[in-house]
Amino acid sequence: TRKQLPSVEAFMEGILNFNRTLFSQAITLVESALPEHQALAQEIIARCLPHAGKSVRLGVTGVPGAGKSTFIEALGTYLTGNGHKLAVLAIDPSSSRSKGSILGDKTRMEGLSTHPNAFIRPSPSAGSLGGVARKTRETIIICEAAGFDTIIVETVGVGQSEIAVHSMVDFFLLLMISGAGDELQGIKRGIMEMADAIAVNKADGDNKSRAQIACTQIKNALHLFPLPESGWSPPAITCSSLMGDGIPGVWDTITEYIRFTQTNGYFRLKRQQQSKQIMIDSIDQRLHDHFYLNPEIKTALRQIEHKMLADQVTPYQAAAQLLELYFRAMGK
Amino acid sequence: TRKQLPSVEAFMEGILNFNRTLFSQAITLVESALPEHQALAQEIIARCLPHAGKSVRLGVTGVPGAGKSTFIEALGTYLTGNGHKLAVLAIDPSSSRSKGSILGDKTRMEGLSTHPNAFIRPSPSAGSLGGVARKTRETIIICEAAGFDTIIVETVGVGQSEIAVHSMVDFFLLLMISGAGDELQGIKRGIMEMADAIAVNKADGDNKSRAQIACTQIKNALHLFPLPESGWSPPAITCSSLMGDGIPGVWDTITEYIRFTQTNGYFRLKRQQQSKQIMIDSIDQRLHDHFYLNPEIKTALRQIEHKMLADQVTPYQAAAQLLELYFRAMGK
Incomplete structure (x- = not known):
């Protein structure tokens, strides 16, 4: 009763011309644990490699409650509205899909998920972090070959998964919220220092001034950290995913970073270091x-x-x- | 022409009764790369192990210019004056002794180095960080068997060596100075989050109020970090190694930490985790x-x-x- 799988050629044709069915099926193969699926997946990945690497890879993390999904929906809507083709992936080794992992809830990112130039994929189902990270990396290659120019990898700010995401993206964004006390306790030590920018989300309504105070506090703290290897000073900014305020500013920060690191050579160096690592x-x-x-x-x-x-x-x-x-x- | 080495028994007798000559010679064996020295060293270490483990192990780091040597001289003089027996070791994989590594300069710590209850040892000569760290760990065992109740391991705040020192001490102290801008640029990312306390040194004379401002800034920044596994909130304090102000306060903080972690079980847990790691x-x-x-x-x-x-x-x-x-x- 096993269904005949398409050939590597059929997959490649489908991916390079963005046939959504074949594209999604290729990613399912990457995520599969079956040896024959893996063999085929590895062939597809090898064939996709020469077409990959041209996107901006963006990591987004933050404590539960920081509004990651709403933020990605807002940023993604902004990007697709400006002609970008966006894939949103997730890494959450603790979750299995059936339990409704991050991005797994179909009611979230409703606007974005139906956009023809957006692709949203929940975290590969539970497994070792190394295994989950590998599947996500391989999925990025397929997305890039399919012409996605922006990849967002989302993760939760509570574990080792940030390090995995950090190791596969060009830019790492930490989402925070006002009330720099208890709410930040969930952020793992060291995450703040990995960020290329910190965005204080939910800067709207009654919360706006508190968000601005938090942003200043974070700026002061970032000032204590040494300059990262990139030579880029991570800024702290506010935004409101709800109202859309500051969302273009976040994207401007990201593109500014990409330009900055492409000019000083760090962009390419980092990708090579990531591969070697x-x-x-x-x-x-x-x-x-x-x-x-x-x-x-x-x-x-x-x-x-x-x-x-x-x-x-x-x-x-x-x-x-x-x-x-x-x-x-x-x-x- | 090779000199006959004392027997393991002679070494053990010398170490346990703190014969300074045999004790120092045993440490030289530990640091030696010669296979026959290493074989003897490993036997001595194995015999010392049951007598080891009873000291307070303290790591001290900070940027060049933070006044680490003067601080250790001040703290050490305070400790030996209060009946403690103190060994000061160093880790600096970049240095060779002949080049005058940290602690290698004989003119430094002059008061402390002549005290009968103090022992000062420069960093083992240049080699891999792993090798240098191992020699320091093994030296700690010999020092403890010789009755030293306090071990200070000094390192420079500019590399991976902090992580090595952090992995061998009970308490990790970061020394800073006022002017939270440029001077801190030398501190490696992540070091601040490893500290069990931060002491702002050189809080004396004209510099006193600036040191207090820096201390407040650091307190605010520490507030942004999550509580470490120990359950201990790292404090920020000021001190003057020159005038002695705040030195007893630093020691009180350390002993309070030791009491706190011995009570909640973290002290023992951390040592066991360190060994396994x-x-x-x-x-x-x-x-x-x-x-x-x-x-x-x-x-x-x-x-x-x-x-x-x-x-x-x-x-x-x-x-x-x-x-x-x-x-x-x-x-x-």
Whole structure:
């Protein structure tokens, strides 16, 4: 009863001419865990690569309640209205789609989701962050080959997923809201320093002056941070996704950053560094997994760790003992 | 002409009774790269372990010019004057001792260096950060076995070495100075969020009010950060190493932190996490090195990386090709 899949050629034809059905089906293949789907997906990705890389890749994060979906809807409507072709992806390793993950709720981004030049895809279903991130990266390649010039990757501001998103985008936007106290407690340490800009959202109505105060506080805090490698000083700005105020300003900031980093060479450098880093991380992760999956290591680890925590061996000695065991087992 | 080394027993007797000559010689062994020195050093460390772990381990960092040496001299003089036994170590992978690394300048910490209850050791000579960090960790064990109740590990606020120091201490102090603009540019991103307290140094004379303003600015910035895992809110305080003002206050903050984290269990948890993390990192590093030292990988890497940067393969595909090659070579 298995349905015959289209050929690689049919997929490529569909992607490059943006046939929405074939395009979506290709992304489903990328997300699939089935080996035959993966084999086909890898072929498609390899064929898409020469057509990819020409979009602006934008990461958006913020605590729950910061209004990420409404913001993306507002920015996306602005962009599609100005002739851009926009794909919105998401990374949320904690969610499975059926549970209504970020972007999974069909009632959200209603205007954007029906626009012919917009494509919205919820997070690949639950799995390791590495796996979810890989699927999203590969989806970006297919989107770019299909002519999307702007990619937004959304994530929630509470975990390691920000680091994953940061490692696959050109520009990383942190959404905040006024009340710099409790509401910010959900932001993971270090996220603020990763941002290329911070936008204080919900600067409307009664909240407008509070948002402006928060924005000033954030500006002062950003002033304490050293200049990032890009040479770009991350600004803090206010916006209202509800009223649309400041949304063109956010986009102007992004395009200004892109121009700035394309001029000083950082844009290209960052993408190359990202590629190298994924390769290195991917190798390290596989070496790590291979080590800990070794049955002899599994047995010995607990015992040696116990000795270490009882201060009978140092962590370095524990590591050396395990490595000796591993390389002996490998050489057999 | 090789000098006969004392036996492990002689070293242990010397360390546990704090014979300064044997104690220093044991640390020299730890720092030595010679295999026979390392073998003896590892035996000594293993024998010291049951006597170690009872000190307060304190990391101190700050930009060049923040007055780290003067601060440590002031804090150290205060501590030794109150009956503490203090070891001051340093981590600076960029330096070789002959070039006068941090703590290497004999004219610095003059008062402290001659005190019978103080021990000052410059950074182990230049090498990989991992190697330097390991030697410092092992030196801490020997110092603790020799009865030092307080260990200060100093580093410069400009590189990865802060992360290494942070991973080996109970309390991490960031020294800053007034003028929150240019002077802070040298602090690496993320360092501020690692601090358990920030002390604004040089709060004396004409500079006093500026230091107090800087301290308030830093307090406001710290307020934006989420609460660390320890549950401890990092305070910002002023001090003058020159006049001694605020030095007892810094120590009170440290002891309060130690009490706080010993009560809530974080103190022990953090040390156990540190041990496990070193073991894991040490294994990962060795697996990484083993991979990249493989001659077949060396040859293939350049070629595959080139294809990747030309967008002919994805980073994941590049990683998979190299891993296949490596595991095939290993199984031979």
